[in-house]
Amino acid sequence: MSVSVSQGGQGSEEEMESMIPQTSTPRLRRCGYCFLQQPMRAKHCQTCGHCVRRFDHHCPWLENCIGERNHRWFTVFLLVQLLALLWALHITLSGVLPGASWEQWLRVNCVLLATLVLVGVSSAVTAVLLGCHLYLASINCTTWEFMARHRVSYLKNCGDEENPFDRGVACNLWDFFCMCRTVVWEGLYRRNAMTSQPGEDH
Structure with missing residues (x-):
């Protein structure tokens, strides 16, 4: 009789464990x-x-890590850098002088043309970097999480398009640019895991 009770108890425990959502x-x-x-x-x-909180990447040009406390300033730095490069591009274009022939025109403007190519390439690279970081900020993702998603322990069980830290574009950008306090990401992760449990009846 005691055996049957223990079996029944064990069965009910297994049933209860299967009913409890796995949100740890x-x-x-x-x-x-x-x-x-x-x-x-x-x-x-x-x-x-x-170790760096909310690690994004190590920038070799700044010789510093980009993480939770300076990622917004890195993005602002890219924006200022892009504006300066576009201004330099405008100044370079305004300095190009006309010439009577192609040979004379190239001879007069060869230095400006080389500068134009250099500034143009730098502007394009900076614009792409700024766009990438604004996109990552809008979905609350880091470069490390985006590039090495399959190796990040807390993202392995998520779907390919699922981001447990995403709170919507407006909230993500507000938090990224305006929140100056340290964030406990475990709490946000746990809340999103609880709301995304399949098969719950309310």
């Missing part, structure tokens, strides 16, 4: 380099030698 946050990782417990979305930068 993935276990926090411990950094293999500095042995600190990393918060969600953090990553160790081997170039800088420390």
